[in-house]
Amino acid sequence: MSLLWLRFALACYFIGLVYAFVALSRTSDLFSRIALHAASLGMVFHFVSLVELFLGGPVVWASVHNGESLLAFLSMTFFMVIYAIYKTTSPGVVVFPVVFFLTFVAAVDEQPVLLTQFVSHKGWLIAHIILIFTGYAALVLSFGASLLYLLQERRLKAKKATSLISFLPALEVIDQIGYRSLLLGFPFMTLGLLTGSVVAVTTYGHVDFLDPKILLSLLMWAVYMVMVFTRWNSGWRGRRAAVLATFAFIAALAAWAANYFSAIHRFAS
Amino acid sequence: MRFQLIGVNHKSAPLEVRERLAIPESRLPDTCRDLAAYPGIEEAMVISTCNRVEIVTHTTNGAADLRGFLHEHFHLEAEELDPHLYEFREKDAVRHIFRVASSLDSMVVGEAQILGQVKEAYATARAVGAVRGQLDQLFSRAFAVAKRVRTETAVGSSSVSIASVAVELAKKIFGTLEGKTVFIVGAGKMSELAARHLMAHGCASIFVANRTYDRAIGLAQKFNGQAIKFEDLYNTCDRADIVITSTGAPHAIFRREHGEQFLARRKNRPMFFIDIAVPRDVSQDMAKLDGIFAYDIDDLQQAVSTHVADRRKEAERAEAIISSEVEKFEARISTLDVVPTIVSLQDHLETIRQAEIDRVRGRMGQLTPEQEIAIEALTRGIINKVMHTPITTLKTAAKESEATTVVDVVRRLFNLRDKDKEAAHAAAKKDEVGTRQ
Numbered sequence: 001m002s003l004l005w006l007r008f009a010l011a012c013y014f015i016g017l018v019y020a021f022v023a024l025s026r027t028s029d030l031f032s033r034i035a036l037h038a039a040s041l042g043m044v045f046h047f048v049s050l051v052e053l054f055l056g057g058p059v060v061w062a063s064v065h066n067g068e069s070l071l072a073f074l075s076m077t078f079f080m081v082i083y084a085i086y087k088t089t090s091p092g093v094v095v096f097p098v099v100f101f102l103t104f105v106a107a108v109d110e111q112p113v114l115l116t117q118f119v120s121h122k123g124w125l126i127a128h129i130i131l132i133f134t135g136y137a138a139l140v141l142s143f144g145a146s147l148l149y150l151l152q153e154r155r156l157k158a159k160k161a162t163s164l165i166s167f168l169p170a171l172e173v174i175d176q177i178g179y180r181s182l183l184l185g186f187p188f189m190t191l192g193l194l195t196g197s198v199v200a201v202t203t204y205g206h207v208d209f210l211d212p213k214i215l216l217s218l219l220m221w222a223v224y225m226v227m228v229f230t231r232w233n234s235g236w237r238g239r240r241a242a243v244l245a246t247f248a249f250i251a252a253l254a255a256w257a258a259n260y261f262s263a264i265h266r267f268a269s
Numbered sequence: 270m271r272f273q274l275i276g277v278n279h280k281s282a283p284l285e286v287r288e289r290l291a292i293p294e295s296r297l298p299d300t301c302r303d304l305a306a307y308p309g310i311e312e313a314m315v316i317s318t319c320n321r322v323e324i325v326t327h328t329t330n331g332a333a334d335l336r337g338f339l340h341e342h343f344h345l346e347a348e349e350l351d352p353h354l355y356e357f358r359e360k361d362a363v364r365h366i367f368r369v370a371s372s373l374d375s376m377v378v379g380e381a382q383i384l385g386q387v388k389e390a391y392a393t394a395r396a397v398g399a400v401r402g403q404l405d406q407l408f409s410r411a412f413a414v415a416k417r418v419r420t421e422t423a424v425g426s427s428s429v430s431i432a433s434v435a436v437e438l439a440k441k442i443f444g445t446l447e448g449k450t451v452f453i454v455g456a457g458k459m460s461e462l463a464a465r466h467l468m469a470h471g472c473a474s475i476f477v478a479n480r481t482y483d484r485a486i487g488l489a490q491k492f493n494g495q496a497i498k499f500e501d502l503y504n505t506c507d508r509a510d511i512v513i514t515s516t517g518a519p520h521a522i523f524r525r526e527h528g529e530q531f532l533a534r535r536k537n538r539p540m541f542f543i544d545i546a547v548p549r550d551v552s553q554d555m556a557k558l559d560g561i562f563a564y565d566i567d568d569l570q571q572a573v574s575t576h577v578a579d580r581r582k583e584a585e586r587a588e589a590i591i592s593s594e595v596e597k598f599e600a601r602i603s604t605l606d607v608v609p610t611i612v613s614l615q616d617h618l619e620t621i622r623q624a625e626i627d628r629v630r631g632r633m634g635q636l637t638p639e640q641e642i643a644i645e646a647l648t649r650g651i652i653n654k655v656m657h658t659p660i661t662t663l664k665t666a667a668k669e670s671e672a673t674t675v676v677d678v679v680r681r682l683f684n685l686r687d688k689d690k691e692a693a694h695a696a697a698k699k700d701e702v703g704t705r706q
Contacts, residue, residue, distance in 0.1 A: 170444035235536030
């Protein structure tokens, strides 16, 4: 049943995906409203799907596809919060494709499950998953914002007539969206890693720092911290911030992919 | 039709020349009066905006020394001023006025401000009596043409002035302008206008720096802002989010090293430079820095012509309207030119005829009614026969370019000068009543 709702959600997000591609080339108020409504409806289906999963018990949560589904939902929540504050749908240009991709993968019926049968503290595990995914979602937003910033900066610098009629919000607004997501995501990410260590310690008795999953997660966290620091200390934005954000994003992808290699954090069908 | 126009605009002259020619509103009436009293000028009007200063006149012989007036009035040397001046006569002057009023000659084609400014200039000149019959005709028609262009073409749609473009751009960079700080470098009319627009959209505080500190203080007081000594410019500039710069400096005053310094102090928060100075105040190097957004006057102009292609098409249609209106106006004015001449010629001959009849009566004593009728018919017949050809020639000439020459010859031959002027006035008035109806 949960999967059915998720597929409904996927159909709604598809409209958002189309919007993301169209918005790059031209501006249409009507279309952005349609995409917004479709996305909201998608979130409702998505929420129902997640609730059904939750009722299924904590172990199911650790399934990789359910994880992706949760990440997609959290990203959409961020997107909606930003819309509520800034009244702009333009982060959707980045968020919609990511959400669509994650939901699409999750809605396919193969479900490798994390090897969590030894995990003794289920509460910590759930906290770990939610915290880390919130951190990921914030990172996706911040990455998206830094790309949009770059785009808007180029447009303004090009001094073309189109700089005035672009669909993008003002440069400083994009900057704020990015910075706030970054600031919000950092504590979640940090706490997520800490809870993860707690789970690891209680399960294996120690944390293996040479495990690819842990190594890459720490690398991602380090890049994240550098981003927050440079932004806070010397206000890095534009090109330099986008490079850092891309690094962090790639590190996050790598850390995710490490689930397939890690000895302690691995999936099994 | 002896219209003569001289002036400078944003295309012909840099800001510094325009600024020196700009006539403050308070002095406009006096300037109009001076002009109207200048040799060879019958009627005169002055249009002075931040993009143009133009003198429009109707002259006695079509060749008044308007350049001379400008040199005298502004105490400027010929070589300083003349390269920037353009001069139009007769039909070309009419076309130019129509284009200006229709906002086709504006920096931002289609912006609506200019029509209001021309109307004000017209009202001012009219109030002091410098505008009467001919210029009255010209400008009434120009306003009608402007209206026609506005309603029949889309040239005026999404029209924006430079100042509002600056505001739009600032909003694209900063989002809201609430609480932003503006720095005016070099006090000028245009920067003042841009600053006023920015303040109206929420900018909180303002700094003014000028080479002449007193002018900085004057302008700062207008905005409740703070005057900054020019030496302190680089130390304070980073406190501003938006810098409007329009100094007359021959080289860029903001260079790359300054930009880097500002950004470091501002923690890379972006800065928006509105560079309306010619030559530019912000160097190309500095404009390339990330976080510095510098728009010079041409960029602003370009940013405005958003719908370039559409606009060009609309502007072409507008030009076509103007051409046909110029033809119509010319035809009308020329006919008007000969009508009073014909009337006064007839009056003149009638006076002679009456005088001669009286003389005959005096010599021959009382005439019988039959004789009266015969003399009346005879003299009238002769005059009508004699008059027939000149009147036909005048009427035909009215439609040709030689109208003024023919009219001049007739006037001179019959010594019609003074009477003709009065008649022209009467005719103009009659026509004005006619158009109002």
